[in-house]
Amino acid sequence: MPASIYLPRRIYYCDLLKGCVMEIREFQQLINRMYSDKDRRRGPAGTFLWFVEEVGELASAIGEGTKEEKAKEFADVFAWLVTLANVEGIDLDQAVQEKYGTGCPGCGKIICTCEEKP
Numbered sequence: 819m820p821a822s823i824y825l826p827r828r829i830y831y832c833d834l835l836k837g838c839v840m841e842i843r844e845f846q847q848l849i850n851r852m853y854s855d856k857d858r859r860r861g862p863a864g865t866f867l868w869f870v871e872e873v874g875e876l877a878s879a880i881g882e883g884t885k886e887e888k889a890k891e892f893a894d895v896f897a898w899l900v901t902l903a904n905v906e907g908i909d910l911d912q913a914v915q916e917k918y919g920t921g922c923p924g925c926g927k928i929i930c931t932c933e934e935k936p
């Protein structure tokens with residue numbers, strides 16, 4: 819295990835090689851800790867609507883937002899995606915590793931050689 823500095827009350831860690839990182843699993847656990855009661859009451863359909871609303875806000879920010887506004891909307895979309903995964907009982911870290919961890923799901927290569935999408 820690399821030497822790490824665990825900051826109190828922070829869920830990410832910093833080390834000399836990687837800088838400061840928060841892994842997907844840690845973020846999903848943080849979101850679960852912050853919101854799980856509300857999320858369970860709202861359920862998957864209501865949570866999905868909030869996720870889609872945030873995607874709409876990201877679309878607006880991409881169209882006319884500053885870089886800071888875009889960054890905040892990316893964070894919101896990711897947080898609501900993680901929330902939806904919590905509500906559905908999906909381990910997003912594991913899902914991403916299984917689908918993309920060894921390369922492109924289409925061609926299996928690290929540098930994708932699939933036909934370009936428009």
Ligand SMILES: [Zn+2]
Nearest residue numbers: 922925930932
């Ligand atoms: Zn590919």
